[in-house]
Amino acid sequence: MKQICICLEFLTDAHRAQIEKTAAETGFVPHFFTPDQFEEARTCLQDCEILYAHSPELLQSAPAALKWYCCSYAGVEPYCQNPALFANPECLLTNSNGYGVTISEHVVMVLLMLFRRMPEYEEIVRARRWDNQLSIRSIRDSDFTILGTGNIGVNVAERLRGMGASRITGLSRSGRAREGFDQVLPISQLDEVLPRSRNLIMALPGTAESRHILNRERIALLPQEAFVVNVGRGSAIDQEALVEALNSGRLGGAALDVMEPEPLPPDHPLWTAKNLILTPHISGNMTLGYTCDVNVDMFCTDLRNYAAGRPLAQLVDRRRGY
Amino acid sequence: MKQICICLEFLTDAHRAQIEKTAAETGFVPHFFTPDQFEEARTCLQDCEILYAHSPELLQSAPAALKWYCCSYAGVEPYCQNPALFANPECLLTNSNGYGVTISEHVVMVLLMLFRRMPEYEEIVRARRWDNQLSIRSIRDSDFTILGTGNIGVNVAERLRGMGASRITGLSRSGRAREGFDQVLPISQLDEVLPRSRNLIMALPGTAESRHILNRERIALLPQEAFVVNVGRGSAIDQEALVEALNSGRLGGAALDVMEPEPLPPDHPLWTAKNLILTPHISGNMTLGYTCDVNVDMFCTDLRNYAAGRPLAQLVDRRRGY
Numbered sequence: 067m068k069q070i071c072i073c074l075e076f077l078t079d080a081h082r083a084q085i086e087k088t089a090a091e092t093g094f095v096p097h098f099f100t101p102d103q104f105e106e107a108r109t110c111l112q113d114c115e116i117l118y119a120h121s122p123e124l125l126q127s128a129p130a131a132l133k134w135y136c137c138s139y140a141g142v143e144p145y146c147q148n149p150a151l152f153a154n155p156e157c158l159l160t161n162s163n164g165y166g167v168t169i170s171e172h173v174v175m176v177l178l179m180l181f182r183r184m185p186e187y188e189e190i191v192r193a194r195r196w197d198n199q200l201s202i203r204s205i206r207d208s209d210f211t212i213l214g215t216g217n218i219g220v221n222v223a224e225r226l227r228g229m230g231a232s233r234i235t236g237l238s239r240s241g242r243a244r245e246g247f248d249q250v251l252p253i254s255q256l257d258e259v260l261p262r263s264r265n266l267i268m269a270l271p272g273t274a275e276s277r278h279i280l281n282r283e284r285i286a287l288l289p290q291e292a293f294v295v296n297v298g299r300g301s302a303i304d305q306e307a308l309v310e311a312l313n314s315g316r317l318g319g320a321a322l323d324v325m326e327p328e329p330l331p332p333d334h335p336l337w338t339a340k341n342l343i344l345t346p347h348i349s350g351n352m353t354l355g356y357t358c359d360v361n362v363d364m365f366c367t368d369l370r371n372y373a374a375g376r377p378l379a380q381l382v383d384r385r386r387g388y
Numbered sequence: 389m390k391q392i393c394i395c396l397e398f399l400t401d402a403h404r405a406q407i408e409k410t411a412a413e414t415g416f417v418p419h420f421f422t423p424d425q426f427e428e429a430r431t432c433l434q435d436c437e438i439l440y441a442h443s444p445e446l447l448q449s450a451p452a453a454l455k456w457y458c459c460s461y462a463g464v465e466p467y468c469q470n471p472a473l474f475a476n477p478e479c480l481l482t483n484s485n486g487y488g489v490t491i492s493e494h495v496v497m498v499l500l501m502l503f504r505r506m507p508e509y510e511e512i513v514r515a516r517r518w519d520n521q522l523s524i525r526s527i528r529d530s531d532f533t534i535l536g537t538g539n540i541g542v543n544v545a546e547r548l549r550g551m552g553a554s555r556i557t558g559l560s561r562s563g564r565a566r567e568g569f570d571q572v573l574p575i576s577q578l579d580e581v582l583p584r585s586r587n588l589i590m591a592l593p594g595t596a597e598s599r600h601i602l603n604r605e606r607i608a609l610l611p612q613e614a615f616v617v618n619v620g621r622g623s624a625i626d627q628e629a630l631v632e633a634l635n636s637g638r639l640g641g642a643a644l645d646v647m648e649p650e651p652l653p654p655d656h657p658l659w660t661a662k663n664l665i666l667t668p669h670i671s672g673n674m675t676l677g678y679t680c681d682v683n684v685d686m687f688c689t690d691l692r693n694y695a696a697g698r699p700l701a702q703l704v705d706r707r708r709g710y
Contacts, residue, residue: 167528171500171551178497182670188510191666194659196651198668201675206489228550229493329518337516344513346520348504353523 070096073107073119076352081362088366092373126151134158143272146387160380164360165350166221172349173222176321180293206230211263213237215244218269260287272299273387282307291318297349300326312339323349392418395429395441398674403684410688414695448473456480465594468709482702486682487672488543494671495544498643502615528552533585535559537566540591582609594621595709604629613640619671622648634661645671
């Protein structure tokens with residue numbers, strides 16, 4: 067029987083039973099570890115064909131016989147940027163991009179907090195004042211630009227549409243039409259779209275191309291008092307330019323769940339930037355059962371694909387980076 | 389020509405033009421004032437048949453010839469509780485219940501903030517820490533109970549449905565089915581519904597029947613760690629019992645946009661209650677253009693109804709209170 071090494075912190079008994087059943091039906095035996103059992107997992111891994119985890123260290127200690135690494139995270143930049151992690155250069159890499167539901171709820175929350183001036187109202191309430199006439203915006207009849215039309219972008223678009231958004235423009239490498247978007251344009255047209263992007267949502271993978279894609283020049287192209295939300299990777303924004311645009315009032319506000327570096331150092335200017343909703347990379351938090359269920363479902367589906375010799379649904383193009 | 393006295397703070401030139409056009413077509417002349425022109429408005433009002441405002445003081449100074457008072461607010465309890473405000477006991481009273489869009493966006497925002505532990509994360513971020521493993525909930529696959537199935541309740545249900553809510557139960561006086569709800573029950577069944585109401589949203593008018601409808605005994609019926617959101621009237625909750633249930637951890641959290649009294653006195657225990665998102669009655673704030681547009685549309689529709697002798701769409705039953 068062929069072996070699978072699984073090293074994850076979030077599996078329930080039901081998840082383990084589901085994986086055991088799928089493995090039995092496809093001729094595999096799974097071995098379960100949690101990240102604090104690193105040494106045991108590493109020993110077991112030497113006889114395994116498949117690894118399901120989120121650990122560059124564990125992957126690096128895998129033998130050349132490893133044929134498939136399923137990463138339980140959506141972001142796989144450490145693996146794409148460092149091919150030396152794979153003893154077997156032909157090893158398949160898949161990611162788990164099932165975070166769209168939880169991350170899109172985070173996006174709706176922070177957009178509404180920006181639209182409805184919650185950072186300012188929270189200060190008012192802390193001071194026990196009763197000012198209530200700050201001018202607000204609504205999702206209804208507003209336009210949105212979503213940079214990235216993957217699982218996150220599609221789920222965000224669906225929710226904004228359901229709340230009456232007027233026009234939702236997506237930008238992706240291909241510019242291929244996606245459900246829920248009024249229009250998807252190739253990312254090469256970003257500079258033309260930014261001047262009419264009052265509400266910019268960024269959900270891009272961390273790649274060489276996305277690095278500082280929102281640079282100083284492009285921040286200057288955004289309309290006065292625009293809002294920026296980033297739930298992709300912190301590397302996509304020139305943070306120094308963003309902090310300046312926030313503190314000067316040039317932008318209306320921003321919400322960052324990702325930044326560079328993480329954790330943010332204690333003296334970083336982002337902590338005190340004006341009208342910024344900062345969260346410590348929580349939007350895709352694995353404490354939500356639904357998120358974990360989807361993760362395990364994706365692995366089991368691809369285990370069936372793998373055993374049957376079919377292409378893996380979650381296969382990552384390692385040169386492209388996602 | 390018959391006269392209309394209008395005393396509002398939020399009208400734009402476009403709104404005034406729309407009202408002037410409708411008035412001209414129905415045989416009326418409108419006179420516009422803002423609330424700081426109270427004396428001028430009161431003088432004008434002596435010759436008017438219709439008043440469109442939100443001022444018990446102005447109404448009280450109206451002549452017996454006033455036939456219709458259109459209140460620009462949704463809540464009309466001061467007028468229902470005090471018939472002496474009307475010199476003409478037959479005077480029609482209408483309200484403006486077009487706040488559903490903006491208030492439902494507020495509800496979605498605070499529900500997500502409670503589900504995703506934002507009060508705690510905001511403390512973490514203020515302390516510049518990087519904890520990110522607090523356990524969260526999702527709107528998707530969750531059940532919701534909405535007390536009140538009027539314009540607010542229907543808009544809340546529609547948005548929760550669009551985000552994948554599992555089951556939405558409404559409660560209203562009649563128990564009449566409403567779009568977007570899986571089930572609407574008469575409010576007499578509240579005690580049976582509360583033990584399975586993990587997420588309770590309250591959007592009731594301020595009436596004798598809604599006063600302290602969520603009392604100490606009913607708070608005790610809610611499941612452990614339930615969430616309570618109130619955007620109706622503060623009088624609907626026994627605040628002392630709520631504060632105790634929050635501070636003891638019996639409830640998971642609450643979000644109050646309405647309370648008693650308003651403004652809240654500086655030493656009130658609500659200011660410091662645990663896991664409470666407090667906002668100073670902002671959810672229906674008239675700074676949002678859409679909310680103002682709907683308000684004026686409703687008045688113009690009913691002006692046509694009034695002129696044609698048809699029933700007013702927004703007519704309030706003064707004994708019922710809404």
